[in-house]
Amino acid sequence: MKKLLIALMLLSVTALQSQSDYDYKTGYSVGDKATDFELKNVDGSMISLKGTYPDANGYIVIFTCNHCPYAKMYEDRIIEINETYAPQGYPVIAINPNDPDIVPEDSYEKMIKRADKKNFEFPYVFDEKQDIFPEYGALKTPHVFLLDSDLTVHYIGAIDDNPRNASDVDQQYLKNAVESMKSGVSPDPAETKAVGCRIKVKS
Amino acid sequence: MTCHFRRIIQLGDIVMIIRCLFFLFLVNSGWAQTQPGDFEVVDFQTFEKKYLAEVDQPVVYNFWATWCKPCVKEMPYFLEASEKHPEWNFVLVSLDFPMHFESKLRPFLIKNQIEIPVVVLDETDANVYIDKIDPSWQGSIPATLVWKNKNIGFIEDEFDSYGELEEYLTQTIKTHQ
Numbered sequence: 001m002k003k004l005l006i007a008l009m010l011l012s013v014t015a016l017q018s019q020s021d022y023d024y025k026t027g028y029s030v031g032d033k034a035t036d037f038e039l040k041n042v043d044g045s046m047i048s049l050k051g052t053y054p055d056a057n058g059y060i061v062i063f064t065c066n067h068c069p070y071a072k073m074y075e076d077r078i079i080e081i082n083e084t085y086a087p088q089g090y091p092v093i094a095i096n097p098n099d100p101d102i103v104p105e106d107s108y109e110k111m112i113k114r115a116d117k118k119n120f121e122f123p124y125v126f127d128e129k130q131d132i133f134p135e136y137g138a139l140k141t142p143h144v145f146l147l148d149s150d151l152t153v154h155y156i157g158a159i160d161d162n163p164r165n166a167s168d169v170d171q172q173y174l175k176n177a178v179e180s181m182k183s184g185v186s187p188d189p190a191e192t193k194a195v196g197c198r199i200k201v202k203s
Numbered sequence: 204m205t206c207h208f209r210r211i212i213q214l215g216d217i218v219m220i221i222r223c224l225f226f227l228f229l230v231n232s233g234w235a236q237t238q239p240g241d242f243e244v245v246d247f248q249t250f251e252k253k254y255l256a257e258v259d260q261p262v263v264y265n266f267w268a269t270w271c272k273p274c275v276k277e278m279p280y281f282l283e284a285s286e287k288h289p290e291w292n293f294v295l296v297s298l299d300f301p302m303h304f305e306s307k308l309r310p311f312l313i314k315n316q317i318e319i320p321v322v323v324l325d326e327t328d329a330n331v332y333i334d335k336i337d338p339s340w341q342g343s344i345p346a347t348l349v350w351k352n353k354n355i356g357f358i359e360d361e362f363d364s365y366g367e368l369e370e371y372l373t374q375t376i377k378t379h380q
Binding site: 069103139140157158161162163164165168170171173189192193194195196197198199 | 271272327329330333342343344
């Protein structure tokens with residue numbers, strides 16, 4: 001009987017295209033030393049951590065993008081975090097890791113438009129070759145890596161505990177981690193997890 | 204619906220009995236097919252209690268959302284698997300936002316005639332449940348959990364074909380008979 005009922009189900013099958021796999025387990029853990037990079041910013045300049053910010057006390061590296069609903073929900077919070085912490089020597093560097101062939105909304109041109117519209121005061125760079133995010137082990141957007149001035153990873157994970165509503169946030173994971181790092185103590189938690197959009201990898 | 208078993212059994216009664224049994228099957232089985240468009244909204248505590256429980260048949264939980272393109276892309280494979288493998292149960296765990304329940308989720312379920320159970324996990328902080336589903340989960344979707352009284356398989360990736368999904372499920376379930 002069950003089979004009969006199931007046979008009545010209608011399926012909508014769409015044309016499918018395969019994507020290559022990527023092993024996120026090879027990324028950084030807290031305590032690892034992160035790689036520096038040289039990636040193109042929306043203003044055309046090349047951005048690197050130590051090269052662009054030689055005097056920084058640390059770096060807030062955020063893998064994010066244009067299209068993901070979670071990334072969009074955090075956009076204003078990322079702007080605010082940069083406003084708070086860049087003057088203290090902890091600049092935000094936003095990296096778009098997605099392949100625009102898969103998500104046209106995440107193209108370099110669209111990044112420029114988005115950064116312009118939202119008045120990003122921080123670099124929004126493009127991991128065009130898709131070789132930086134696998135080293136970090138970023139798997140989704142948004143995905144935060146907090147580094148100290150030696151590029152040692154102090155915190156990995158979410159910005160806070162409430163993607164949907166900034167005013168209902170209870171745990172400021174990233175801000176707490178920055179404050180801990182400033183005071184020379186280990187962030188607790190040093191790693192958090194959140195739902196996000198899987199990074200779209202070139203086939 | 205009421206059952207009248209006392210009368211002499213005639214053809215009409217047999218039909219009635221079958222209907223009654225079918226009704227009981229639907230009520231008693233947690234895996235009843237639902238009307239396309241139906242979904243249940245639960246917090247993680249309820250999800251854990253109700254769904255990550257003792258089961259007779261393996262259950263495949265697919266974590267998805269209407270805003271997640273690769274999830275939508277692989278969904279036909281899950282529908283096909285539920286059709287071809289009635290010995291496995293399937294549950295679609297949606298991570299859609301409350302503001303999209305009526306505008307996106309329900310229309311999607313109706314449009315695609317989805318009759319396998321749909322549960323919306325309504326939690327603001329995914330950090331509280333991600334590790335409990337599987338410690339290796341980084342939080343991206345699609346992700347798929349195979350459950351048979353415990354987590355017997357978890358994959359944080361999309362399936363590129365029906366064959367890939369079927370092979371993964373067959374292998375995972377076979378090694379945990």
